[in-house]
Amino acid sequence: MAKKAYHHGNLREALLQSARETLAGEGIEALSLRTVAKRTGVSATALYSHFKDKQELLTMLATQGFDELAVEMEREQACAERGESTGGLIALARGYVQFATQNPALFQLMFGPAPGEVLAAPQLQKAGARAYGLLEADVARRMEELGIPDQTPVATAGAWALVHGLSSLLNDGRVTAEKLGLPDNAALTEQVCGLLDIG
Amino acid sequence: MAKKAYHHGNLREALLQSARETLAGEGIEALSLRTVAKRTGVSATALYSHFKDKQELLTMLATQGFDELAVEMEREQACAERGESTGGLIALARGYVQFATQNPALFQLMFGPAPGEVLAAPQLQKAGARAYGLLEADVARRMEELGIPDQTPVATAGAWALVHGLSSLLNDGRVTAEKLGLPDNAALTEQVCGLLDIG
DNA sequence: ACCTGAACACCGTTCAAGT
DNA sequence: ACCTGAACACCGTTCAAGT
Numbered sequence: 001m002a003k004k005a006y007h008h009g010n011l012r013e014a015l016l017q018s019a020r021e022t023l024a025g026e027g028i029e030a031l032s033l034r035t036v037a038k039r040t041g042v043s044a045t046a047l048y049s050h051f052k053d054k055q056e057l058l059t060m061l062a063t064q065g066f067d068e069l070a071v072e073m074e075r076e077q078a079c080a081e082r083g084e085s086t087g088g089l090i091a092l093a094r095g096y097v098q099f100a101t102q103n104p105a106l107f108q109l110m111f112g113p114a115p116g117e118v119l120a121a122p123q124l125q126k127a128g129a130r131a132y133g134l135l136e137a138d139v140a141r142r143m144e145e146l147g148i149p150d151q152t153p154v155a156t157a158g159a160w161a162l163v164h165g166l167s168s169l170l171n172d173g174r175v176t177a178e179k180l181g182l183p184d185n186a187a188l189t190e191q192v193c194g195l196l197d198i199g
Numbered sequence: 200m201a202k203k204a205y206h207h208g209n210l211r212e213a214l215l216q217s218a219r220e221t222l223a224g225e226g227i228e229a230l231s232l233r234t235v236a237k238r239t240g241v242s243a244t245a246l247y248s249h250f251k252d253k254q255e256l257l258t259m260l261a262t263q264g265f266d267e268l269a270v271e272m273e274r275e276q277a278c279a280e281r282g283e284s285t286g287g288l289i290a291l292a293r294g295y296v297q298f299a300t301q302n303p304a305l306f307q308l309m310f311g312p313a314p315g316e317v318l319a320a321p322q323l324q325k326a327g328a329r330a331y332g333l334l335e336a337d338v339a340r341r342m343e344e345l346g347i348p349d350q351t352p353v354a355t356a357g358a359w360a361l362v363h364g365l366s367s368l369l370n371d372g373r374v375t376a377e378k379l380g381l382p383d384n385a386a387l388t389e390q391v392c393g394l395l396d397i398g
Numbered sequence: 399a400c401c402t403g404a405a406c407a408c409c410g411t412t413c414a415a416g417t
Numbered sequence: 418a419c420c421t422g423a424a425c426a427c428c429g430t431t432c433a434a435g436t
Contacts, residue, residue, distance in 0.1 A: 011400085011401090027312075028312060029312055032427085032428060032429085033428080033429065033430090034427080034428070034429085042401080042402095043401065043402050043403075044402090044403090044428095044429090045401080045402070045403080045429095045430080045431085045432095046400080046401055046402075048401095048430075048431090049399080049400050049401065050400090053429080053430075054429065054430090108312065111367065111371060113227060113228060113307065128373075153378075153379050153380070154379055154381075154387075154390045154391065154394075155394060157365075157368070157374050157379060157387075157391060158361065158365075158390075158391040158394040159394075160364070160368065160374070161360075161361055161362075161364035161365040161367075161368055161374070161391060162357065162360055162361050162364055163360075163364070164364035164367060164368060165359070165360035165361055165362070165363035165364025165365070165367065166356075166357075166360040166364070168310065168360075168363060168364065168367060169356070169359065169360055169363060172310060174327075175356050175359070175360070179352075180352050180353055180356060181352070182353075188353075188356075191353045191357075192353065192356060192357040192360060195353075195354060195357040195395055195396055195397065196394055196395065196396070197394055197395070197396055198394065210419085210420090231408085231409060231410085232409080232410065232411090233408080233409070233410085241420080241421095242420065242421050242422075243409095243410090243421090243422090244410095244411080244412085244413095244420080244421070244422085245419080245420055245421075247411075247412090247420095248418080248419050248420065249419090252410080252411075253410065253411090
């Protein structure tokens with residue numbers, strides 16, 4: 001207990017925290033286990049007492065990310081319902097884009113390299129489904145209004161593709177609000193979502 | 200000339216070729232310089248006579264990719280003009296999605312991790328602009344028909360975001376034609392593009 | 399049960415040396 | 418000019434050993 005407590009109780013969380021900081025500060029390329037360990041003040045291999053391997057740690061981070069993405073979308077939706085901003089799909093899209101641009105490295109990790117494996121993790125499935133569900137519910141409501149409820153799946157996929165693509169292109173710097181003569185990403189998101197028939 | 204010729208004339212192209220094969224066969228994670236060198240039958244460091252570093256080789260691959268993307272889009276556009284398929288933005292979108300799904304690792308590399316650096320390379324800028332130009336020209340034509348030509352930049356960004364997002368989600372397996380009850384990606388692309396006002 | 403340190407097979411990159 | 422081999426600092430992971 002003098003120095004720091006031999007087992008300091010929650011090394012697992014501390015490692016996730018360090019990984020998250022490294023991700024935010026140095027980017028995804030710099031996220032090595034040895035860096036995370038050093039940052040946490042622990043040996044390079046202490047990690048293996050708490051995670052199967054690097055992939056498992058990354059999966060946990062990505063799961064966190066999907067949860068926070070859903071929270072951000074819900075937050076924007078709630079704002080809209082209180083009449084503080086434009087509502088419907090645009091609010092959800094704003095949340096999505098906001099999360100992506102404020103957490104670029106994490107967003108990259110969530111939709112990153114590991115293709116089949118990441119999808120395999122059931123926690124990730126579930127976490128991702130929450131954000132997807134928000135989109136789907138709103139689109140379904142809209143489709144019923146339009147009298148074409150059977151179009152919901154395709155329209156949801158389209159809405160997702162639009163906000164996801166926009167987020168990616170913004171993070172890469174390939175699209176910017178400035179280039180398009182718009183004040184900020186929120187305005188850009190609104191304009192782009194307006195292109196959808198299901199606005 | 201007996202064994203293989205000491206300088207075998209075109210090691211640069213041979214390395215790019217090997218890298219491309221590794222990318223297609225083993226994925227982006229497996230693309231190491233040492234693997235590429237071994238596949239080409241050359242020492243691990245021979246590479247540095249032809250490329251500044253790994254980044255430069257990757258940039259070359261990405262540039263190739265952008266060129267091929269534009270070619271694929273043009274090919275689909277030409278098909279449509281010959282009346283063999285649906286035209287306009289849908290044809291370009293089909294080309295985009297087709298390229299992405301047929302070259303997932305290369306597509307990943309093109310829009311991959313290196314954010315600022317990749318964009319810095321002027322060749323990449325130019326190669327990417329070609330595909331972007333195709334999209335923009337078609338959207339501009341459409342916007343003039345609709346009498347809102349000043350909307351072209353935002354609409355182009357939206358169209359790009361849609362096809363790009365769809366490609367990413369397809370490559371991740373997060374969206375599939377099957378899940379949406381559609382026969383293939385071409386049909387899916389058509390449906391999704393139909394959601395845009397500018398279809 | 400939790401953590402360390404040495405070790406292994408990899409990686410990108412450099413540098414002197416060979417042709 | 419083009420290529421090699423040894424070397425360096427990194428990386429993920431394993432394993433025996435310590436507490």
